[in-house]
Amino acid sequence: MDSARPFDPTGAMPAPDDVVWVLPGGDGTAPHRTSLLVLPHSGGNAHAYAPWRALLPDDVRLLIGQYPGRGARFSEPLPERMADLVDPILASLPADTDDLVVLGHSMGSLVAYEVTRALTDAGRAPRALVVSACRAPFLANPSPVHPEALDDDALVAAIKARGGTDDGILDEPELRELVLPSIRADFALDDAYRSAVAAPLACPVTVVGGSTDPVVPAEALDRWAEVTAGPVATHVLPGGHFYFQQQLEEFLSLVTGVLDGDTVRPEFA
Secondary structure, three states: OOOOOOOOOOOOOOOHHHHEEEEOOOOOOOOOOEEEEEEOOOOOOHHHHHHHHHHOOOOEEEEEEOOOOOHHHOOOOOOOOHHHHHHHHHHHOOOOOOOEEEEEEOHHHHHHHHHHHHHHHOOOOOOEEEEEOOOOOOOOOOOOOOHHHOOHHHHHHHHHHHOOOOHHHHHOHHHHHHHHHHHHHHHHHHHHOOOOOOOOEOOOEEEEEEOOOOOOOHHHHHHHHHHEOOOEEEEEEOOOOOHHHOOHHHHHHHHHHHHOOOOOOOOOO
16 A cells, blocks of 8 residues: 655645644633643553543643644645754644643654653743653664564554554445554554663653553663653553553543642753
8 A cells, every 4th residue: 555645845834723723622712721732652642531521620621743744734744853853843832822731642642742842941840740551762662563564464463453443434345544643653653763862851751551551561661760850650441552542531530630749840951
């Protein structure tokens, strides 16, 4: 299958609302006290995380990243480098995003780390980083997929083994043809990514994983403590790589605890 997308000859940046979904709480008119930016997993999209809106406090504004090759960004070239995911998100954050918690799941945790690092370098450090079911960014992928070596059927089997994607989509030929290119691109990026050497973050980091995750074993989560000079809290919940799908309220209660925590920004020399 050819995974290329039509090239945009204008080179125009996507609309910010297509890159970062903005989901306010309540009736959408009340001011928010903080924002939660969620970065999806490999092959994931903003639609999968939109239901979180109903489980978060009304005064928390939910922001969700949408990667190229899906949704309104379907016709954009597929990502090849981490910057292809990170840079449009940084450019599309709402102007009033002053108090921010960044969260990622699986590959989205690596995106979240890079977003947090870029904002920190720009003097706009998020209040906290939450990472879920992911290796520390300086480590090689412990469970590479090698999508370039898999035909479509083998790739679908690998996706199903991890969970997180509706099997009905993967079993429907026309739908599968639409989603597999972006999944291939994401897995290839995740396989290759390792962070550059950088100064530690200063913000707190909360790390969450599944007790029986075959992709990122729970004992590997502690390495995230090496990316920050701030405090680190690690939580292991029952389940596999997408543990939160079976206990979303419990997971989001942890996230809400982070959102309700210390609102003082990290101090820099």
